[in-house]
Amino acid sequence: MDEQLASAIGIFSEFLDSIPQPVAIIDGGGNYVYYNEESARLDDYKVEKALGNALLDVYPQMDKHSSTLLQSVYKGKRYHNKYQLYFNAAGKPVHQVHTTLPLNDKLGRIIGAIEISRDLSVISNLHDQFVDLQQRLDGEHSYNDVGIITCDPDMQKLIHQAHRLARTDVQVLIYGETGTGKELFARLLHNQSERANKPFLVLNCAALPEPLFESALFGTVKGAFTGAEDRRGILETANGGTLFLDELNSMPMAIQGKLLRALQEKTFSRVGSSAECRVDVRIISATNESPQAMLDGKKIRPDLLYRLNVGYLFIPPLRDRTNDIPLLAQALLKKNGKITGNRVKRISSAVMERLQRHHWPGNVRMLENIILRSLILCENGDELNFILLEDDEPPVPARHPEALPQRGTEPEQPAPSSPPATLAEDSGLSLDEQVAAFERSLLIQYLNRHPNLSEAARRCGLPRATLQYKMKKYGIRLAHSVVDA
16 A cells, blocks of 8 residues: 555544545555445445455456546546445445545655445435325325416416316426416316326425435335335326426436436336336426526426427416405415404405505415415404515514524514614624624515525525525524514
């Protein structure tokens, strides 16, 4: 072993041993010089047998071209979060995501390579739970009434068009802003088709991590990866019926090619299997971006878009059909009336006028949230005579961000306008404390306007994970409205 490599392993071995993930290091000749217990568990191989032996002796089914470690040593290649399927020493298939980097000496020469892996068996249970839940939900609910409430002429034409598309059995793409009711139209297309007595399944493309997506959609065979069992995916479960792909613009590009083949050939293979399954499924997809925007943003393969966009429905936003607001508001009042013991029967004319003047960036979903929030705060009478829009919510009082109310205290409502007037030099707070309180106030405003966490993160210009971190930091949680934790 190279002297510099041996020295480095000696220095960092305690740190590497403490990492709860498979870690392996080879020298310039392709021999293992470090191999931890997590690697041994995943590969079903003893540490002492691996150390000092060539990688290709441990994995006889690999060669220098298929081994990322050897490619890193021989060609200096770097791999970041790369998915790989390989067969371990016992011949069992293993699915993992790993990062592999070459190791260089002081002169820049490659003297070895290191690989840190993540075992994808941890998502196997998530996949099983996801498929089980989807199948149970499909069996427990019957959607005879899709619940599209409208008096708008354009919407009525759209419903008529949807009825005609339903009878043709073609793939349909539904485009509309968040909260406009795309899933309701998808259910209409299914319920009015010849597939109405077959399954209707929903897959939200934004709700699944990419490693889980393929197994959730196509299913798995036993041994495909650690912990995998013979399980049908959503596509196979929907056989004969309809699969609704919501938020199509979030589908990983790596999955789109396999889905395209399934649509063209009506066959696919489960993860870990070469056997082909035949399937007859109608795909209805929905997106909050226009087809052209998806193409421009390289979020969808053009050939897949053309295959899915045979029938096309555009759902107008609520602000363009204000005559629907009274009908929707009254229906939502009735739907959520149990909050007040069905005491509140109607909405006052003053409130209705305010609702019709509002711009509704969150569309019908936002309208329902506002109705629900106002019902919660409605104290007496059988008429809803006030409505709590984000434009008239009181500001958050100035206080130290660490002194947030505990869970169960009265929720406060944020202000969407300027920073609280009390955040000034005479407030007794430091600059950092004032900035933190102001940031918290702004986050609550965004979350009240956009209850969907992904949409709120996009509007804030933050990664979703960063928004979740800040919510935890400031004690903000999501319910029907944004409240203090």
